[in-house]
Amino acid sequence: MxxxxxxxxxxxxxxxxxxxxxxxxxxxxxxxxxxxxxxxxxxxxxxxxxxxxxxxxxxxxxxxxxxxxxxxxxxxxxxxxxxxxxxxxxxxxxxxxxxxxxxxxxxxxxxxxxxxxxxxxxxxxxxxxxxxxxxxxxxxxxxxxxxxxxAGSPLPLSDSDLELPDGVDAQLANTVAEAEVDAFVGQLAAMTQATDMAMPAPAQLPLDGDGVGDPRGRFTLQSIELNPEDSAAVVEAARAHGFSVNSLISGAALMAVRGEIEADAAPAMMLIGHCADVRSELSPPIGGETLLNCVGGVPTPVFVSADADPSELAKMVEVGVRGGIDARFPALILRALSRGLDPVAAGMPAILPTLGLSNVGRLQAYPIPAELELVRNFVYAMGPGMPPAMTFYTIGDRLTIQVEYDTAEHSHAKMARVTEALREQLRALCGIAA
Structure with a gap:
């Protein structure tokens, strides 16, 4: 054991x-x-x-x-x-x-x-x-x-996790061949060299924090909590456009952030760092009931003009994320990084995204006992040096979108504008109520 x-x-x-x-x-x-x-x-x-x-x-x-x-x-x-x-x-x-x-x-x-x-x-x-x-x-x-x-009927103790599971990068060694990693690292090096010559660095939200942060708590969030009808409208709008809810929210998020970027109306290169679960890449696959950090990433660059159509941006995100997952980018980058990269190949993974985005997905409502009344569920994870992020999840029939940030770098006022702009984009895209 x-x-x-x-x-x-x-x-x-x-x-x-x-x-x-x-x-x-x-x-x-x-x-x-x-x-x-x-x-x-x-x-x-x-x-x-x-x-x-x-x-x-x-x-x-x-x-x-x-x-x-x-x-x-x-x-x-x-x-x-x-x-x-x-x-x-x-x-x-x-x-x-x-x-x-x-x-x-x-x-x-x-x-x-x-x-x-x-x-x-x-x-x-x-x-x-x-x-x-x-x-x-x-x-x-x-x-x-x-x-x-x-209720007086305690559940038996679980016996499914009696020993320490290996880290996800170690487990991926069973399903990702070293030759695949070698080829992937070569591609990273080529992409880094091409990017240095041809592509600008991703646009970033301008810093307007005081370097210290809110004395009530440096790390915080603002959230959009949708009722069941509006949550369903988001899903239906995504289906009607032919892309995922993840892509729809990404397109809206890009426009919400683009409004705060100090640039002219011309397209600005923005990079979303999408979190991606690699559990399905493991052998044998593990489910969410196994407690382990299995988060890889898919970097998705999109050129966004000040008057872009968010549904067109969502289509670009859909292609980028799907292409990254089909190419096994999240698993390969985890293996490559854990194995170690030379300075040239390491250039591409070191690029800071404009925005982090984490889609937890749809979950069943929790069995809150009758003695209690549920107000809301919540989640949070933020640390120094992390870019602004959005986390969204649906529990039961309610979608929540969180805008998360470090007040040492980004003011409440600016992030409130981003949150409201995101809300307005969702209203326009999905027809949800004010």
């Missing part, structure tokens, strides 16, 4: 700032996910549920030992995830997501943040061991177990 193992290069990049892979800083980022509810939370039951989650997922009950780039996971069967209870509502939640967590004490914990009218139940895990595709199911499991305890 695998009870301890070294971190892979991909995992090291999330724990050691000197081991950065690719264009977006990953070290010391935590993933916060939870539900805001009305009603009384049974803290004793919640503590028990957190322990059950750790018992069923090896990485949740592990610690990281070692120094620098010599780090290893060690599984600890007696790990009890801490549960912090705080008062303060939204402001306190912002403090939590801006707190520098001590990952050497453990990689998983919980919070209950009590406000005047509602409470937030938050679970937190280091992004080096999880992604949105595995944390959303974990939140669903939390509520299933919590509800079962309240």
């Amino acid at each position: 695998t009870r301890t193992r070294p971190l892979t290069p991909f995992e090291l990049a999330h724990f050691d700032r000197n081991s950065q892979l690719g264009n977006v800083p990953k070290a010391e980022v935590w993933l916060y996910i939870g539900s805001e509810v009305r009603g009384e939370i049974d803290l004793d039951v919640l503590r028990l549920v957190l322990a059950e989650l750790a018992a069923g997922h090896a990485l949740l009950r592990s610690v990281v030992l070692g120094e620098g780039s010599d780090l290893r996971f060690e599984m600890r069967e007696d790990y009890q995830p801490p549960l912090e209870v705080r008062d303060g509502g939204e402001d306190e939640y912002r403090k939590v997501v801006n707190t520098e967590q001590d990952w050497r004490g453990g990689l998983f914990k919980g919070y209950v943040i009590r406000g005047e009218d509602s409470s937030r139940v938050v679970i937190v895990a280091h992004h080096g061991i999880c992604d949105g595709r595995s944390m959303f199911p974990l939140l669903g499991e939390l509520w299933e177990r919590y509800s079962a305890h309240l």
